[in-house]
Amino acid sequence: MLDLLQKIFATYNGTTYSLNDFLYSFSPENPQFVLTTAIAGLTFLIGFLEYIYSFILVRREGSAPYAVWMHTYYFAIDSMGIFVFALASIQVGGFWLFTAASIAEVVWTLFEVYNIYKSIYLERQAIWGDITVGQAWWKVIGQIVVFISVVNLFRVFMNDPAMFKWYIFTNILMGIMTGLFWEKRGTRIGTSYQLAIIICIGTINSFLPSNMWALASPYFTVANCPWFYVTGVIAVFFSIRTFWVLKKLPEKPKVLPNGKKSVW
DSSP states (O other), X not given: OHXXXXXXXXXXXOSOOOHHHHHHHTSTTSTTHHHHHHHHHHHHHHHHHHHHHHHHHHHHHSOXXXXXXXXXXXXXXXXXXXXXXXXHHHHTTOOHHHHHHHHHHHXXXXXXXXXXXXXXXXXXXXXXXXXXXXXXXXXXXXXXHHHHHHHHHHHHHTTOTTSHHHHHHHHHHHHHHHHHHHHXXXXXXXXXXXXXXXXXXXXXXXXXXXXXXXXXXGGGSTTTOHHHHHHHHHHHHHHHHHHHHHHHSOOOOSBOTTSOBOOO
């Protein structure tokens, strides 16, 4: 019993991964190069789709599927990722993965800026009540400042050279908090079964034994980081629970008062 408790609560297989892990995992000399690159590509694609649906829903239904603090949280992480990946690329001589990831982060950050803009100019009263545009901007800026400082502080605390530890939290948050937010809001406006399916697939993909993290570095394997997968089980459960949440919510009309078709 003591050995089991020791393994679960007091064993740390190193403190982090290294940039060299990526140089090998995403290079052709790795026998699993094709698999690793394909899984990473799928993971990035799902992340893009999750935000593309946010575009679609806020434009068509006037309501985004994510809370405004999720937008500011993702903005903090992705905007920092631009610099982290660009500097990592410079440090290792222009490795293609870090360069591509930095460019992808620029795109994600622009997605988040758009959604923050819509939160302020389209959803302001639903989110904060009767406040001005200026007051809404200050609230959003305040959130961003706090999140950026916290993200960078905990990058140091977690010894996270390429933000890889932080990025799994983005998928945990997406899997758990989206359904809870929809449940709290109490309406299907701004929600989508299609998006729920994408989030569920993305959450499962993030925590399979062959996930992008484990393929990139042995630090994230089941043997070396079991809590990663315990958290994954919880996140997958909540992503599946989202379908139950949607089923309970009142159906939205096929054609909305603004004349646009709703999203299934």
